[in-house]
Every structure is written in C-alpha cells, then in structure tokens.
Amino acid sequence: MTVQPIRLFGDPVLRTPAEPVVDFDAELRRLVADLIETMRDEGGAGLAAPQLGVGLRVFAFDVDDVVGHIINPVLDFPDDEEQDGPEGCLSIPGVYLDTKRRQNVVARGFTEHGDPIQLVGTGLMARCVQHETDHLDGVLFIDRLDPAGRKEAMKQIRAAEWYDDGAPPTVKQSPHGRGLFGLGLGR
Numbered sequence: 001m002t003v004q005p006i007r008l009f010g011d012p013v014l015r016t017p018a019e020p021v022v023d024f025d026a027e028l029r030r031l032v033a034d035l036i037e038t039m040r041d042e043g044g045a046g047l048a049a050p051q052l053g054v055g056l057r058v059f060a061f062d063v064d065d066v067v068g069h070i071i072n073p074v075l076d077f078p079d080d081e082e083q084d085g086p087e088g089c090l091s092i093p094g095v096y097l098d099t100k101r102r103q104n105v106v107a108r109g110f111t112e113h114g115d116p117i118q119l120v121g122t123g124l125m126a127r128c129v130q131h132e133t134d135h136l137d138g139v140l141f142i143d144r145l146d147p148a149g150r151k152e153a154m155k156q157i158r159a160a161e162w163y164d165d166g167a168p169p170t171v172k173q174s175p176h177g178r179g180l181f182g183l184g185l186g187r
Contacts, residue, residue: 003041004034004052009092009140009157013050018057018136021071024114028058032069032112035060044090046128048135051091059132063125070109070119073133077102083123087131087141095156099144101127 007013021028031054039047039060048059060069080102087099105126107119121129131141142153157163 002034002037004038006038006042006047006051006090007053008162010163011053011091013053013055014091014135014140015138016050016055017138018048018050018055021056021058021110024071024110024112028056028071029112031056031058032060032071035069036062036067039090042090045124046132047090048132050135050138057136059136061125061128061132063121063128066125068119069112070107070117070129071112073107073109073129073136075129075133076106076108078104078106083127085127087127089131089141091135092140092142092153092157093162094160095142095153097142097145097149097153099127099141099149101130101144105129107133 031049031052034052035047035049035058038052039045039062045063046059046061049056057072058069059073061067081104082100083103084098084100086096087101088094088096103122103126105121107121107129109117109119111117119125119129134141134144142150145153158165
C-alpha cells in the first residue's frame with residue numbers, strides 16, 4: 001500500500017471514461033489498497049482510480065465506518081427521492097457547493113477477487129457512490145450543478161492556489177483538507 005498523488009482538475013484523465021476491469025489480479029489488489037490508503041490519508045469519503053491516474057472502473061469508499069471498494073459498478077435507483085447538500089472532491093480542493101443527488105442507490109459490481117457484490121446506500125453513502133461512479137464516467141460533481149453553480153465553481157477553481165490556467169495539467173499532491181468530502185467532518 002502506498003499513498004499516491006491525486007490528479008487535480010484540469011488533468012485529462014478526470015474527463016476520460018474508465019475501462020472495465022477484466023483482470024482480477026495482484027495488480028488490481030494493489031490498486032485497491034492504494035485507493036484505500038490514499039483516501040484515508042486525505043480524509044476522503046471516496047476515491048476513484050482515475051483520480052490516481054488509472055483509467056479503470058474501480059473506487060474505494062469510507063462512509064459511516066463502512067470501508068470497501070467496488071469494481072465495475074452499475075447503479076440502480078429504487079425511487080425518485082433526492083437529496084441536496086454540500087459536495088466537494090479531492091480532485092477539486094477547496095470547492096464545495098450544494099449538489100443534487102439521488103437519496104437511495106443500489107450498486108452492483110465485484111470485489112478485488114472477482115466476487116459479486118451489492119451495496120445499498122442512502123444519504124451520504126448514496127452521494128459517495130454516485131460521485132465516485134461519475135468519476136469512472138469522466139464526470140465531475142461540478143457538471144451536476146445548474147449554470148449559476150457551475151459559474152461559481154469555475155470562479156472558485158480559477159482563484160484556487162493549486163490552479164494554473166496557463167500551464168498544462170500536472171500530477172500534484174492534493175492540498176485538500178481532511179474530512180468527509182473535504183468538509184472537515186470526522187469519520
């Protein structure tokens with residue numbers, strides 16, 4: 001297990017849909033361990049493989065003392081209930097905006113060993129699962145905002161210390177604060 005640098009907004013890997021995992025091997029298990037270790041080091045609720053520069057459909061989560069991962073997730077929504085609340089991202093440090101998500105989700109996928117898994121989430125877990133699955137599709141939470149919210153997000157991003165509009169994207173260690181979705185909340 002190794003803490004890895006997190007790719008920041010502007011890195012093309014964050015906008016590229018990830019490929020399905022086909023090999024459930026030692027390399028995949030190392031990736032899962034690195035995701036969990038890096039997520040914990042940053043104090044995040046979730047972390048997707050593209051955020052480490054790996055274009056595979058894998059993410060880890062740590063919500064309400066439930067720690068795990070899911071590979072090749074497919075989401076279903078049992079109802080139309082929504083939630084609206086603050087959301088941030090380890091790849092967009094310092095930007096937190098209210099984002100609408102579904103309140104309940106069922107995620108089906110696989111473990112690092114290729115065994116089928118189902119995760120039923122509500123509230124924060126549902127938000128995390130949707131956020132991380134979006135990463136696997138090349139979608140960032142700011143894409144889910146209304147036009148005014150996106151404008152505000154871009155204003156905050158352009159003002160951030162870590163953002164350099166004139167330089168090509170580079171791999172940088174995220175200066176993101178600790179806590180759930182960077183909100184400073186303990187686990």
